[in-house]
Amino acid sequence: MERLREQTLFKTSDEQVLSLARQVARISEFKADDYVCFQGDTDSPLVMLLAGHLRVSALSEDGHEIPIGTASAGEMVGAVSAINDMPLPGNIVATRDSSVALISRSDARRIFREPGVASALNGCLAQLVRDLAKRQTDQGVLGATARVSAWIVSTLIGAASSEQQTIELPSHASLGAMANVSRETVSRVLASLTRRGVLAKRGRHQISILDYAALRAIAKGSAIASRSVI
Secondary structure: OHHHHHOHHHOOOOHHHHHHHHHHOEEEEEOOOOEEEOOOOOOOOEEEEEEEEEEEEEEOOOOOEEEEEEEEOOOEEOHHHHHHOOOOOOEEEEEEEEEEEEEOHHHHHHHHOOHHHHHHHHHHHHHHHHHHHHHHHHHHHHHHHHHHHHHHHHHHOOOOOOOOOEEEOOOHHHHHHHHOOOHHHHHHHHHHHHHOOOEEEOOOOEEEEOOHHHHHHHHHOOOOOEOOOO
């Protein structure tokens, strides 16, 4: 239970608050791939990770896993659900052997009212907002990269050899209109693909495809998960 002191939420708390946390916390051990809590749980506890690693992800209606975030030792999951008394938005799964302290929602809300804890919680929530903003930005960039790459791939369909092939691009404004992104975004995407060795510029509006497989993979897009979950 002394590991509670190492939790971000309690680093500035006095002994009285820690004593309360020790009284109400239930320590549980989970093996890799064990479920700690389930998506949609309306009474899920505050999960404080003492050791190990957790993954939080939601399941779509068609059964696909949608990453939400991860938690490392010292971090917590479920605070927002406890504060708002809302269902847990995703499954919490141990990615390796993990030790957690589970605190009921009512006890968590009582602890959150303690001044030192409230200050730490505000800091955690602020970090969550920053992480979500960055994730949104990253997803927007990824979406733009995928759309521009998809347009380039579409121009190569039926070509005898896509690798090392040089193609003529429309103006960045025209390509942006077709890919539903801005002209400036097209410039950034092409520069990024060049730095990554996927393509090379051959002229003002010409590029050569250096790694067609990578270009196709980028065109399909992928999900980005935030590191922080609360």
